[in-house]
Amino acid sequence: MPRSELPRVAILGAGPVGLEAALYAASLGMPVVVYERDRVGAHVQQWGHVRLFSPFGMNHTPLGRNALRAENPQHALPGDKDCLTGREHLSVYLEPLARSSLLRDKLRLGEEVLHIGRRGFLKGDAPGDPRRAQQPFLLVVRDSSGRERVDEADVVLDCTGTYGRHRWMGEGGVPAPGEKACAAHIAYGLEDVLGERRGVYAGRNVLVVGSGYSAATTVCNLATLAEQEPATWVNWVARGSGSQPIRRIMNDPLPERARLAMQANRLATRPEGNVEFHNQTVVEAVEPLHGGLRVMARSGGRRVNWDVERIVANVGYTPDGDLYRELQVHECYATLGPMALAAALLKQGASDCLAIGPQGANALRTPEPNFYVLGAKSYGRNAQFLLRNGFEQVREVFTLIAGKPDLNLYKADASVKRR
Secondary structure (H helix, E strand, O other), X not given: OOOOOOOOEEEEOOOHHHHHHHHHHHHOOOOEEEEEOOOOOHHHHHOOXXXXXXXHHHOOOHHHHHHHHHHOOOOOOOOOOOOOEHHXXXXXXXXXXXXXXXXXXXXXXXXXXXXXXXXXXXXOOOOOOHHHHHOOEEEEEEOOOOOEEEEEEOEEEEOOOOOOOEOOOEHHHOOOOOOOOOHHHEEOOOOOOOOOOHHHHXXXXXXXXXXXXXXXXXXHHHHHHHHHOOOOEEEEEOOXXXXXXXXXXXXXXXXXXXXHHHHHHHHHHOOOOOEEEEOXXXXXXXXXXXXXXXXXXXXXXXXXXXXXXXXXXXXXXXXXXXXXXXXXXXXXXXXXXXHHHHHHHHHHOOOOHHHOOOOOHHHHOOOOXXXXXXXXXXHOOOOOOOHHHHHHHHHHHHHHHHOOOOOOOOOOOOOOOOO
């Protein structure tokens, strides 16, 4: 690519970080395309009934706000301290941003990138050789009609997230015997048990697996459902030894997170109610039983069985590296995130996501020139990602793409170009 030309930027995923990256590129006048196999904010839509811990002030940027107000000066945004549900965030911010003149012609909705390679190079060719950077990326794209084609790009930003790729609930992280065969009765996401999925869970015996905030959200919602539908019963299982499954953060600055932790721990420890909590428990096998499931587990050193009608396995998510298997990307053996960033996060050693600061532009580099993983996927299996960290990654990565270390469109005096 001649140095006088601006790089062609391909962004994978039209979620919060993908849209922000596209907005940043467009504001710099760079040619940019966003590939999204579904709809804008598809993952956010899936858990859209859930209220975010982080307030709106942490989940948008000056660049996005200015772009919306340039489009419509009357566009009303929530207050910086407001905690929105996912769907509220979509409707007031992400979807209007996607419809803005800066972005609407850049989106390729219903188009999925299947594989990424380098023209003239295989994965094992010329490791560390700068000649790789002189050739464009090749993106195999499938459109909504099922036809495939190859597009080119000079820079690729993978912002596809992890929510669509769940982990397994068996011991050691592998699928429990029978788990895959019983998939029709197992949910791995954040089910809307008080809304559109109410009929699936009301009056049912449910097993919830997991010890994080997602599992806590599911259990609290099921407990609310049980107050209205007393036949609803919940067995909540977790690997840890603590009698309270959710670690409390002293003087938590996020009130929604503190409220959820307190409510979940109360449900886990109270003697009455429709929730039973079992610590030191692992699922060993699942088998179909009269339209439901029999779950074989080991709890506190003894074997137990539960007969349930549904399982919600909130056991976390994992990045999909198949997209870039033909590129030279060094992954962390523990988190599966890009190695440089994973090492920086490990070195920082923060136990609370709010304590994680910017890791610097160099932490975003991979051995493959001009290929970057941003957003939740960049953290791999590390669940401490916040949107504000993703926005900072966007700022950092464009200092590398533009070759300008001081570039910062989030400064108050930065202007948005209308193109």
